[in-house]
Amino acid sequence: MRYQNGKGVRPAGVRVGLIGALLLVAAGLVLGTARWGNTLRVPGATAASPSSAATPAVRAGATVAFLDVGEGEAVFIRSPEGQTLLVDGGEQEAGPQVVLPYLRKQGVSRLDVVVATHPHSDHIGGLLAVLEQMPVGRVLADGQIHTSYTYEQFLRLIEQKRIPFQLARRGEQWRLGSWTVTVLHPSEPLLPAGLNSNSVVLRLTYGQVSVLLTGDLDDAGEERLLAERGTETTKATPSGNSRKTAGSSDSPAAEVADVRATVLQVPHHGSRGSTSSAFLAHVSPSIAVIQVGADNPYGHPHSEVLHRLAAMKGLRVFRTDLQGTITIRTDGEHVEVETERAGTGVQAPPAAAKVNLNTATQAELEAVPGIGPVLAQRIIAYRANRPFTKVEDLLAIKGIGPKTLDKLRPYVTVDGT
Ligand SMILES: [Zn+2]
Numbered sequence: 001m002r003y004q005n006g007k008g009v010r011p012a013g014v015r016v017g018l019i020g021a022l023l024l025v026a027a028g029l030v031l032g033t034a035r036w037g038n039t040l041r042v043p044g045a046t047a048a049s050p051s052s053a054a055t056p057a058v059r060a061g062a063t064v065a066f067l068d069v070g071e072g073e074a075v076f077i078r079s080p081e082g083q084t085l086l087v088d089g090g091e092q093e094a095g096p097q098v099v100l101p102y103l104r105k106q107g108v109s110r111l112d113v114v115v116a117t118h119p120h121s122d123h124i125g126g127l128l129a130v131l132e133q134m135p136v137g138r139v140l141a142d143g144q145i146h147t148s149y150t151y152e153q154f155l156r157l158i159e160q161k162r163i164p165f166q167l168a169r170r171g172e173q174w175r176l177g178s179w180t181v182t183v184l185h186p187s188e189p190l191l192p193a194g195l196n197s198n199s200v201v202l203r204l205t206y207g208q209v210s211v212l213l214t215g216d217l218d219d220a221g222e223e224r225l226l227a228e229r230g231t232e233t234t235k236a237t238p239s240g241n242s243r244k245t246a247g248s249s250d251s252p253a254a255e256v257a258d259v260r261a262t263v264l265q266v267p268h269h270g271s272r273g274s275t276s277s278a279f280l281a282h283v284s285p286s287i288a289v290i291q292v293g294a295d296n297p298y299g300h301p302h303s304e305v306l307h308r309l310a311a312m313k314g315l316r317v318f319r320t321d322l323q324g325t326i327t328i329r330t331d332g333e334h335v336e337v338e339t340e341r342a343g344t345g346v347q348a349p350p351a352a353a354k355v356n357l358n359t360a361t362q363a364e365l366e367a368v369p370g371i372g373p374v375l376a377q378r379i380i381a382y383r384a385n386r387p388f389t390k391v392e393d394l395l396a397i398k399g400i401g402p403k404t405l406d407k408l409r410p411y412v413t414v415d416g417t
Pocket of ligand 1: 120216
């Protein structure tokens with residue numbers, strides 16, 4: 001499946017229930033409402049696939065949960081059949097405080113696979129408690145050399161518990177129930193730039209839906225990832241818990257060559273050293289998730305990255321610092337996003353993300369909180385006669401008074417002013 005720059009998420013195709021989830025698409029800003037919980041549904045299919053309003057919500061499908069571990073990363077993936085994968089575990093305290101309680105609440109008593117993207121403590125720290133307290137089928141990791149107490153503990157636990165360990169290298173592929181999991185990065189020889197550059201990158205596909213998990217990948221890593229999009233074939237991981245079966249319609253070569261994804265985990269907590277425009281263009285996501293801690297000392301996510309994301313037409317951006325744990329549910333066709341918290345406290349979007357009153361489509365206008373279908377039509381009718389010269393021109397439109405104007409100001413612009 002392929003979203004062509006948001007083609008698959010046009011509000012026209014969004015179910016009626018979505019109205020409850022106020023969303024500001026261009027701003028990459030999503031607010032939930034109590035009425036519908038904090039759930040957003042988008043048709044995860046191309047135009048060829050039916051995604052009518054009558055389709056029930058995603059129920060028994062797969063989940064990808066981006067846990068709110070503060071500044072760090074922990075992603076839990078479950079297949080429709082119940083197989084489990086945990087990618088990273090946040091800082092050490094996140095293990096007992098967030099990750100394990102979450103897994104138990106979900107009824108998870110065993111992890112089929114654990115992946116450590118790289119040895120930094122905000123990724124592997126929380127895995128210590130997980131490895132201590134939960135049976136794990138096998139561990140895949142980048143295998144870079146790093147001397148820290150946390151990393152040594154991590155390796156010691158794997159050894160003590162006799163958990164099968166495997167290097168994650170480009171081309172490895174296994175089945176996790178209905179998911180196909182492919183390692184896209186790193187490849188040998190590893191990049192010299194450092195631990196982040198060689199973060200393990202996974203691409204998960206289920207039906208028409210794909211998810212790209214990126215760890216703390218930096219620009220050097222992104223460049224190699226794009227450069228290596230080739231035609232090499234994958235090798236099925238021998239210890240995979242569900243091997244590829246004969247007659248499978250999946251094409252391993254195509255999968256390893258492909259970086260496109262419905263859902264992108266924004267690399268390195270939204271650091272400006274990652275998420276280049278070229279990378280974004282190739283991944284072409286419909287949904288982006290930034291796993292980042294509130295008030296972190298690095299200033300993540302950096303405004304440059306928010307601007308690059310905002311420039312992606314139709315892309316919706318979710319942030320764990322603002323919305324808590326972000327859960328993606330999918331049946332392989334449709335995608336539903338649930339946020340733990342409504343987007344209260346969401347910052348005003350950067351200027352580049354504002355909706356231009358002179359060029360915005362009906363749908364883009366409707367996505368602005370405070371502008372419904374009627375006002376959107378009036379705005380379009382107004383500018384058909386004369387372009388807006390300033391935001392205050394909105395006052396000429398029936399139904400928009402000074403109060404409404406003030407509410408709209410953070411979200412609208414006139415040709416970027
Ligand atoms: Zn990190």
